[in-house]
Amino acid sequence: MLTTPTPNRTHQPHTTSTEPDLETRMALTEAAMTVRLETAALAVDVSTAHILTTPIDLEDIVRVPDAIPEAPVDLYPTPVAALLQRAHQRLLTGGWCKDTLVDEDGARCMLGSIRAEARGDSGLESSAVAVLLDAIRRTFGDDVDSVPSFNDAFARGRVPIRMVDQAAHLADARGL
Template sequence: MPTTTRAPASPHAPPVLDLDARLALTGAVMSARLDEAAVEFEVNTAHLPGAGQVPHITEAPLPAPAASPSPYRTPVADLLHRARVRIETAGWCRDAVRDEAGAVCPIQAIRLESRGDRDATHDACVALLDAIQERSPAADTIPSWNAQQRTAAPVLAAFDRATQHTHTHNK
């Protein structure tokens, strides 16, 4: 009885793509999908009179939120609240201290709102890290935890927990 031996399919594993390469591939796929959607729209609306390109709708920019007084009287809770508001208004940045659009990371938001008070900055960062480690015990630092987040929602929630904790403990 003859026996056959199969050679392995490939002695080399497929290449591992870095973040930039994956983003480039995703961007190419999304561009192709958008092009297909545009063609489908044109085909589906060609029989309609006056149907042409999709009109560009310009929206008025949202007004900047009015500065409201902080509901917190304790210094660290007030600082954390202001830093949270800064992230909401300026935007959240994940992999840098600040980006071109003005978005900031949590530590930068605290630094900017502390107005140079190093002790307050330190206390707010400690409170924020404590709030983060309540839910993510493996988080070693605020920047490493921040880099793992996909949206600003968990960051804002951590600010809320830290603010509430410092407020209830009169910090």
């Protein structure tokens, strides 16, 4: 009689995956990182324990003027030139901004500084803006639409501030 070997049919029990789920892996990773960070912090504390430090006295570093400087006297005898000079000074001391007349820090755009220095005199303000636009167009061409569009075209205030100063010179030369 011929016997054929029977295959070994041992029953293997169905096992579920022992790999932890995502939440468990994240919790384990967080715990491991916490231990590593605490160990590193302790190592820094131990390594730097011998370094003597003295507190910094901020009065040695930060200097505050004793008095607020007075506003400069108008160098120009004409009202429009003097207004533009004051607007230029305001931009230098108070800061320049774009996309708004006055930003949250108090910095002003070209038009905002003229408006502030005109102190409600709309005729004087209008004359100063006209001279400023003329000075801008003399340097940058007739493509410039307005003072605000010129101001907002720059990322930094160096050129706009310089143009206000040039406009003051132009107004003085015109006797305005």
